[in-house]
Amino acid sequence: RGRILAVVTSTEFIGETTRKTGYELTELSRAYYVFRVNGFAVDVASIRGGKPPMVLDADDMGPFDYAFLNDKEAMSKVENSMPIDAVDPQKYDAIYFVGGKGTMFDFPNNRHVQALVNYFWKQQKVIAAVCHGPAAFVNVQSESGDFFVAKKALSSFTNDEELFLIPKAKEIFPFLLQSKLEERGADFIAGENYLNNVVVDGNLITGQNPWSVWELAESTIRALGYSP
Numbered sequence: 001r002g003r004i005l006a007v008v009t010s011t012e013f014i015g016e017t018t019r020k021t022g023y024e025l026t027e028l029s030r031a032y033y034v035f036r037v038n039g040f041a042v043d044v045a046s047i048r049g050g051k052p053p054m055v056l057d058a059d060d061m062g063p064f065d066y067a068f069l070n071d072k073e074a075m076s077k078v079e080n081s082m083p084i085d086a087v088d089p090q091k092y093d094a095i096y097f098v099g100g101k102g103t104m105f106d107f108p109n110n111r112h113v114q115a116l117v118n119y120f121w122k123q124q125k126v127i128a129a130v131c132h133g134p135a136a137f138v139n140v141q142s143e144s145g146d147f148f149v150a151k152k153a154l155s156s157f158t159n160d161e162e163l164f165l166i167p168k169a170k171e172i173f174p175f176l177l178q179s180k181l182e183e184r185g186a187d188f189i190a191g192e193n194y195l196n197n198v199v200v201d202g203n204l205i206t207g208q209n210p211w212s213v214w215e216l217a218e219s220t221i222r223a224l225g226y227s228p
Contacts, residue, residue: 001039001226002093006032007084007113007136010047011102015172022053023100026060026210027130028078029068031096034217038228040093042077047106047113049083055100060210084112089119094220099131099157099210104173107135114140117148120203126223130207130216131157138180150185153201155208158190 008023028044035042046052068074089095095116097107107113117140120127129136134156140148159178162169169176182188190208191197197208198215203223207216218228 002224003041003043003091004035004094004096004220005087005089005092006042006044006096006098007116007133008044008046008052008078008081008098009100009102009106010049010052011105012053014101015105017172020053020055021101022055023098023102024055024057024131024210025068026057026062026065027099027133027213029065029074030213031098031128031130031217031220032068032074033064034214034221034228035096038221038226040221040224043092044077044081045084045087046081047084047110049081049086051079052081053102054078057210084110084116087112087116089116089123092125093224094126094128095120096220097127097129097133097136099129099133101132101173103132103135104175104177107133108138108174118142121148124203126203126205126220128205128207128216128220128223129156130213131209132177134181134206135177138175138177138184147184149181151187152204153187153189153199154181154204154206155189155191155197155199155212156181156206157209158193160190161193161209164193 221228
């Protein structure tokens with residue numbers, strides 16, 4: 001049916017701390033299998049290419065996540081991820097920004113990330129992101145200076161969720177994601193903390209947290225014109 005590009009962070013540590021981060025395995029693995037079973041090929045890109053750092057959430061690992069770790073084809077795609085500057089966007093029907101706290105550091109100011117979002121925006125292709133993945137959107141502007149997220153309904157990891165887990169988040173991160181998206185003019189829709197919340201605004205599909213991945217992936221299939 002087509003191809004979907006999953007984009008992950010290459011950042012291994014949170015800011016200047018020794019606290020490790022990376023992309024969230026559960027946010028990649030579950031979407032990966034939903035995309036595949038619905039007939040789409042999936043490629044993986046990261047900011048620097050090669051093997052990006054992975055975060056394993058031991059409390060939330062399930063069969064699909066263990067399957068991914070034992071799936072030679074899937075793991076090869078991750079461990080040999082394309083560098084973001086080598087991506088040909090014309091090959092893809094949708095782009096999916098995977099979460100992980102590392103995205104807060106290497107997604108927002110990356111000009112290749114911004115160019116990809118702008119391309120999919122202009123071509124009216126599907127754009128999806130979950131948890132911290134919407135960090136890819138915060139600095140994307142059109143040629144006229146309009147922010148990509150302005151007047152768009154969306155969600156992401158909320159301030160309440162962030163500060164509950166990391167009370168010093170304001171000091172550690174460049175910004176709080178919810179606050180930055182709202183500052184850019186987004187119509188931010190927050191659900192209950194740590195529960196599924198997916199927001200669909202045309203071809204833009206966003207999920208609040210890792211528990212939103214299943215519905216987000218199926219909503220992406222619908223936006224591509226198929227029944228999941």
